[in-house]
């Protein structure tokens with residue numbers, strides 16, 4: 001009995017053959033071609049237009065964050081399997097010689113590097129909370145965050161990259177306003193994705209918490225209905241759908257961790273709406289084909305109408 | 309109730325004091341008090357569980373890894389008993 005083709009195999013071949021993506025030589029690492037980029041930019045502009053009413057403050061962050069920020073999010077307690085840190089060379093001439101010797105022998109030389117105190121950012125909104133320490137104005141604040149995320153889950157599935165961008169609309173305020181932000185924005189994002197022909201569902205979800213202890217985290221996240229995902233079938237109706245967006249109510253987790261308070265002096269509550277940019281772009285190619293010029297007219301009109 | 313129960317409850321209280329991040333002293337809480345009402349979070353339950361397992365040399369079975377196991381000191385003591393195969 002021959003093993004069946006992996007579900008992602010055909011899509012991956014088409015994306016590579018048509019130059020939408022190119023391989024970089026490690027699982028989950030791709031170069032993004034001009035067709036990909038054109039769709040990415042149109043999708044991003046549509047997303048920003050859709051949520052223009054939020055009047056969100058734009059902030060952008062580097063792809064790495066200080067370890068002090070990473071610590072406060074508790075990320076390594078929940079997701080050690082996805083965590084990545086940066087290492088740097090701090091030695092002198094002698095240590096460099098050792099490194100070169102190791103390298104010349106064909107062995108891994110990264111062991112000669114030292115932790116830099118910088119972590120790969122796992123979520124676009126995490127570094128935002130570090131600049132919110134203090135007291136929020138009445139009504140809270142709304143943010144537009146487009147950031148690079150790293151998650152160590154090497155996979156040849158083009159829907160599961162190790163680095164990708166999330167575009168988030170984040171709110172920091174009180175419990176009511178945070179919940180309202182999540183529940184008001186998520187259906188509008190689902191409708192936007194539907195208008196692109198993606199046929200999405202909005203479903204309760206939990207994050208992939210690690211190990212035995214993660215079962216508690218996942219169970220209580222679901223019990224409290226904190227997380228929802230917007231999912232779409234990329235590999236046909238018989239394969240589990242893939243999340244392309246999420247809507248999260250964080251309770252006071254980040255408010256407590258970063259010392260953020262609402263106008264009444266209570267610990268702030270936060271929520272975010274996130275769109276997985278690479279995943280959504282690939283879902284569009286999977287749905288409509290490898291040449292955006294040939295996509296259905298109504299989909300093209302939604303994506304490119306304002307650009308003529 | 310087993311003979312272990314006093315020692316179990318001490319170990320549970322110690323784990324809560326050290327890792328529970330509660331908003332009041334554990335000594336002020338009755339065995340029946342709702343821990344989540346006292347500021348217990350799911351992030352903290354993880355550390356408390358590991359500390360109890362470590363102190364008592366037990367392992368909570370998978371079916372007990374949910375919120376109701378952590379709702380009170382009583383519930384935790386019951387879970388410790390279940391982990392030992394007691395009822």
Ligand SMILES: [Zn+2]
Pocket residue numbers: 123124125126168248272273274
């Ligand atoms: Zn977020």
